[in-house]
Amino acid sequence: MIEGHAAIEPPPGVPVWDVDPYDPQTLADPDAYYAELRAKGPFVYIPRYSVLACGRHQETQEVFSDWERFVSSRGVGLQDFKLETPWRSPSIILEVDPPAHSRTRKVMSRVLSPKVANALREQFLVAANKLVDELLEKDSFEAIAELAEVYPTNVFPEAMGLREVNRRFLIDYGAMVFNALGPDNDLRRNAMAMGPEIVPWITRQCKRENLRQEGFGAEIYAAADAGEISEDEAGMLVRSLLSAGVDTTVTGIGSALWCLATNPGEYEKLKENPKLLRPAFEEVLRFTSPVHSFCRTADRDTEVSGVEIVAGTKILCVLGAANSDETRWPDAGRFDVNRRPTGHLAMGSGVHGCVGQNLARAEVGAVLTAIVNKVDKIKLNGPARWRPNNAIHALDTMPLTFTPR
Ligand code: OVM
Numbered sequence: 001m002i003e004g005h006a007a008i009e010p011p012p013g014v015p016v017w018d019v020d021p022y023d024p025q026t027l028a029d030p031d032a033y034y035a036e037l038r039a040k041g042p043f044v045y046i047p048r049y050s051v052l053a054c055g056r057h058q059e060t061q062e063v064f065s066d067w068e069r070f071v072s073s074r075g076v077g078l079q080d081f082k083l084e085t086p087w088r089s090p091s092i093i094l095e096v097d098p099p100a101h102s103r104t105r106k107v108m109s110r111v112l113s114p115k116v117a118n119a120l121r122e123q124f125l126v127a128a129n130k131l132v133d134e135l136l137e138k139d140s141f142e143a144i145a146e147l148a149e150v151y152p153t154n155v156f157p158e159a160m161g162l163r164e165v166n167r168r169f170l171i172d173y174g175a176m177v178f179n180a181l182g183p184d185n186d187l188r189r190n191a192m193a194m195g196p197e198i199v200p201w202i203t204r205q206c207k208r209e210n211l212r213q214e215g216f217g218a219e220i221y222a223a224a225d226a227g228e229i230s231e232d233e234a235g236m237l238v239r240s241l242l243s244a245g246v247d248t249t250v251t252g253i254g255s256a257l258w259c260l261a262t263n264p265g266e267y268e269k270l271k272e273n274p275k276l277l278r279p280a281f282e283e284v285l286r287f288t289s290p291v292h293s294f295c296r297t298a299d300r301d302t303e304v305s306g307v308e309i310v311a312g313t314k315i316l317c318v319l320g321a322a323n324s325d326e327t328r329w330p331d332a333g334r335f336d337v338n339r340r341p342t343g344h345l346a347m348g349s350g351v352h353g354c355v356g357q358n359l360a361r362a363e364v365g366a367v368l369t370a371i372v373n374k375v376d377k378i379k380l381n382g383p384a385r386w387r388p389n390n391a392i393h394a395l396d397t398m399p400l401t402f403t404p405r
Contacts, residue, residue, distance in 0.1 A: 002050040003183045004079030006312045010045035014307055017044040021053065021316065022182050027388035030292060034321035042305040049078060049183060051314045055321025057328040059305055063296055064317050065350030070296035072352060073097045077181030077295055078314060087180055087192065091243065092236045098351060107229055108237060108355045111219045117358035120159055124366035127155050132370040136402050140381050143398040148254035151367055156245055161215025162205055169198050174247025175389060182390025206238040216241060245356055248290055251394040252364050255288035256281060258395060259335050261380045266337045270372050277368050280337040281361065285346035287335045289320035292393040319345045320393060376405040
């Protein structure tokens with residue numbers, strides 16, 4: 001056993017690469033690691049963790065979307081749930097395969113449908129306009145603490161119908177959930193140490209009585225009333241919203257601001273043509289890959305691009321590397337609001353593709369709309385620093401100034 005899964009031998013012909021993808025420096029600045037991973041071949045074997053890693057678009061896409069060969073039910077981090085007990089009960093949508101997955105996915109797809117997301121656009125825009133107006137009053141502000149973390153923790157719990165909001169707990173629970181996908185390193189241990197304070201609070205907020213009569217929470221419990229899922233399962237799906245719905249959008253907003261602050265010419269194009277907002281956010285997703293890697297587990301002996309993969313192999317799917325694959329995206333290292341990067345893997349692909357993506361696009365869309373309407377220049381006032389996380393590529397701090405339009 002290694003990192004909670006069965007140790008494997010390197011498959012014939014696969015390069016052995018003694019790299020640590022979870023080194024904090026690599027997590028903060030992953031581009032060279034992504035490039036070398038792709039250059040070495042369709043897969044590499046990483047001895048330190050006894051995993052196969054892929055970073056070319058084609059194989060990453062293939063592994064990520066084939067739920068029959070590459071299952072999620074054994075965990076989407078390094079731990080194999082068949083061999084070790086995870087830190088919390090498995091998610092009933094993320095860490096499960098069809099057919100069980102299909103039943104819960106159906107409920108969540110309905111609760112977070114495009115129609116629901118569109119109906120929220122107006123109130124999302126009101127909140128975004130207010131926040132941007134406040135930030136325009138300041139000479140300088142911390143874009144992560146004062147904008148990226150503030151916006152989703154205001155609008156998302158409200159849309160869920162959470163009665164009690166604790167911004168710090170919501171953000172830190174996300175840090176736990178995503179760091180838990182990595183090895184037993186300092187990042188994971190420090191995140192897990194927050195558990196006793198945070199987990200009981202999160203579990204309480206998932207209960208029916210702690211959710212208002214309207215919102216995603218109530219809609220999930222309505223599915224329990226209709227007999228589609230059990231009362232306990234409803235609580236578990238609310239937990240999924242709290243697990244995946246905060247840090248991801250916080251990261252998306254922070255990274256969008258970073259892309260625009262460091263590419264002022266691209267921001268000018270958005271101001272001239274607000275229709276570019278949606279494709280520009282897709283480019284932010286491609287260019288920054290908020291979820292940098294997720295695992296799958298081979299559930300049978302199989303083969304991908306001529307590489308033999310034995311049952312039980314953990315495969316580290318490096319989404320950030322796939323999204324910067326030059327063979328798929330010419331000049332991949334350029335942030336280009338006109339690119340329209342269909343097929344990026346930032347929100348996954350296949351049956352497990354992000355179920356909250358409509359909502360995420362509505363939230364970020366509202367923030368970018370408010371900014372484009374009100375802000376002339378987005379100025380970086382100092383170095384942007386990244387916050388290492390075993391599964392998320394997110395900024396920690398970024399001092400910005402907004403000048404009015
Ligand atoms: C969950 C969940 C869903 C998507 C991502 C995620 C690891 C968690 O259902 O808890 O982050």
